[in-house]
Amino acid sequence: MSKHLVEIVVIEDEEDILELLEYHLSKAGYAVTGFLSTDRVEQFLEEESPALMIVDRNLPGVEGSDFVAYLRELGYSTPVIFLTAKDQEEDLVEGFRAGGDDYMTKPFSYKELLMRIEALLRRSGALSNDKVKYRDMLLEPRQQRLTIAGTPIELSRLEFKLLLTFVKNPKQVLDRDFLRDEVWGDNTPDFNEKTINVAINRLKKKIDPTGDKDYIVPVRGIGYKLS
Amino acid sequence: MSKHLVEIVVIEDEEDILELLEYHLSKAGYAVTGFLSTDRVEQFLEEESPALMIVDRNLPGVEGSDFVAYLRELGYSTPVIFLTAKDQEEDLVEGFRAGGDDYMTKPFSYKELLMRIEALLRRSGALSNDKVKYRDMLLEPRQQRLTIAGTPIELSRLEFKLLLTFVKNPKQVLDRDFLRDEVWGDNTPDFNEKTINVAINRLKKKIDPTGDKDYIVPVRGIGYKLS
DNA sequence: CCGCATTGTAATCGTTTTGTAACCAAAGAG
DNA sequence: CTCTTTGGTTACAAAACGATTACAATGCGG
DSSP: OOTTSOEEEEEOSSHHHHHHHHHHHHHTTOEEEEESSSTTHHHHHHHOOOSEEEEESBOSSSBHHHHHHHHHHHTOOOOEEEEESOOOHHHHHHHHHTTOSEEEESSOOHHHHHHHHHHHHHHHTSSOSOOEEETTEEEETTTTEEEETTEEEOOOHHHHHHHHHHHHSTTSEEEHHHHIIIIIOTTOOSOOTTHHHHHHHHHHHHHOTTSOSOOEEEETTTEEEEO | OOOTTOEEEEEOSSHHHHHHHHHHHHHTTOEEEEESSSTTHHHHHHHOOOSEEEEESBOSSSBHHHHHHHHHHHTOOOOEEEEESOOOHHHHHHHHHTTOSEEEESSOOHHHHHHHHHHHHHHHSOOOOSOEEETTEEEETTTTEEEETTEEEOOOHHHHHHHHHHHHSTTSEEEHHHHIIIIIOTTOSSOOTTHHHHHHHHHHHHHOTTSOSOOEEEETTTEEEEO
């Protein structure tokens, strides 16, 4: 979809499993890059900086854990989840010693994998912990980022602040005075009547260009509300 | 990694399991504080800040996950490993949703628990690595040296410190206040607004003279981020 | 002390964002 | 239906902000 999404690298030599992983991760909204071996991965890391790597232990040529240990040696600290059929304790220990963050044995639940991915992304700071969702809109105040149905939308600071106050007070009619205080600040003298109109207008054009989503609707004589 | 002084909190209502945990963790070199219920934990967190918490799901009165969710709500981001007899998928999902970092079902191997603890500490703690690699940049803080794609680049003290804070917080938007505190120190009075701009500018010119790598990108009205 | 690198400050430029004003369209009251 | 009121739309001006450059201040090694 887009480069704004969280990027995950999967290294897995069994092609059908790799495809299944790619399918599940893409569906969950991640940008996935798959590798059948470690051959091109180092080169890839020189150019991109994925948020997480899922690495099979059994890879052609190299042990997955040796490869991760090598990356750690180089200085990469990308979070790693090992996937493996090996469930012996010493294999697991080897994985963690190599610098892995988590370890799952096959067969595993995809739901659980997704949960562990999310937890690790949260911990490593790749995901913002404060998110506000409303319908298909996802706002991340710290990053000042908005995605609608997965598509990133660029908003200016004012526009974001405005949308955020609506999302924080959903379904309520926000009168013009409230919006002025909340978004522009209460110390603003000679505040132009139409400033709000124009700001709302610009916001609407960005979050709903076709105008059929009806996020923000006017309430005549009072203000606006998010429906 | 020095395990000295690393403080771990264990919340477990079954007294014998708690003792066993305390035994194993102490033996591994951690300072352990055990609780039989969540009652005193919040008060404890106000005074101390443990590096990690091990929390049983089944606690008298409160669900362990609810308690962790409550702590997260309060703003505590202490790493959490859940311990539980519950191995249903939805229980696990609930644990992660509450803000847990890892999840182990009883009976579990102590060796594995210790590995997971260490991995989580590594990930969450300030790992003072002597090498940090990000894309094709390699920073060596000890020697204050930078190489990009193998080529050494000369950076001044300030420039290095600035780049290091970006590499340590990749993909996150660092606002001007954060950068000021982190790089210049928080005790700087009458800090010129443009100082950051100029410093970033000089840094960019050195690490990306042609300007096509896009390491550091501005986020208008907030600050900058490393992409 | 001098010379050099480093860092801060100020001025200027260009772009983006935001405010203002004029005009258009729609809703409601009579 | 017409008039009034209020919101929508557009164009333009002002302001905010980052980039860039030049220059001054600072610090450090000789």
